[in-house]
Amino acid sequence: DQQVKQNSPSLSVQEGRISILNCDYTNSMFDYFLWYKKYPAEGPTFLISISSIKDKNEDGRFTVFLNKSAKHLSLHIVPSQPGDSAVYFCAASAYSGGSNYKLTFGKGTLLTVNP
Amino acid sequence: GAGVSQSPSNKVTEKGKDVELRCDPISGHTALYWYRQSLGQGLEFLIYFQGNSAPDKSGLPSDRFSAERTGGSVSTLTIQRTQQEDSAVYLCASSLRQTSYEQYFGPGTRLTVT
Numbered sequence: 001d002q003q004v005k006q007n008s009p010s011l012s013v014q015e016g017r018i019s020i021l022n023c024d025y026t027n028s029m030f031d032y033f034l035w036y037k038k039y040p041a042e043g044p045t046f047l048i049s050i051s052s053i054k055d056k057n058e059d060g061r062f063t064v065f066l067n068k069s070a071k072h073l074s075l076h077i078v079p080s081q082p083g084d085s086a087v088y089f090c091a092a093s094a095y096s097g098g099s100n101y102k103l104t105f106g107k108g109t110l111l112t113v114n115p
Numbered sequence: 116g117a118g119v120s121q122s123p124s125n126k127v128t129e130k131g132k133d134v135e136l137r138c139d140p141i142s143g144h145t146a147l148y149w150y151r152q153s154l155g156q157g158l159e160f161l162i163y164f165q166g167n168s169a170p171d172k173s174g175l176p177s178d179r180f181s182a183e184r185t186g187g188s189v190s191t192l193t194i195q196r197t198q199q200e201d202s203a204v205y206l207c208a209s210s211l212r213q214t215s216y217e218q219y220f221g222p223g224t225r226l227t228v229t
Contacts, residue, residue, distance in 0.1 A: 032216050043220030105157035
């Protein structure tokens with residue numbers, strides 16, 4: 001049972017345009033959401049996050065939007081650059097009584113930004 | 116500063132053999148996680164260590180999997196009697212403290228069981 005879903009395995013955009021990566025979740029206990037970027041042969045690196053008390057968080061070219069009622073979040077990259085080409089993972093966390101913050105990941109979306 | 120390191124980067128083993136994977140977290144990070152990523156799948160949580168507390172082993176897929184963290188730093192993930200379905204990239208991550216959602220990942224160990 002996949003609790004975090006990234007339904008688009010890949011996305012291709014032109015340099016300078018907007019990239020929109022989508023993520024859906026099913027667990028209503030999730031209260032924190034993160035996006036990680038992964039290049040080949042490297043571990044994922046943290047990109048941006050959002051708490052469930054917010055609906056938007058912006059960091060430079062990256063903005064994450066959260067729609068709690070729809071259990072949906074999206075990552076917008078504007079303008080897209082060829083260096084943004086990577087696999088993007090959506091992840092979610094549910095506070096579990098102080099014991100840990102284990103992340104539940106989606107399968108990832110491969111973003112290709114064409115020059 | 117130095118990031119999370121993992122060794123070996125690649126491991127090929129025969130079915131039935133035991134393997135040990137090593138993780139060196141970022142110095143000072145008290146929380147350590149193991150994940151694995153099978154082909155075409157997302158990262159799957161395996162185990163979590165926080166300081167001297169008992170580890171959260173809820174993600175380990177079978178009793179063939181075990182992990183230790185010695186001295187609150189280095190961790191080893193051991194897989195006994197490996198099976199072909201164990202083939203995956205095993206990723207280690209650490210975070211500064213229990214309350215930090217942002218985890219820093221190592222490059223992973225690619226395990227292939229033949």
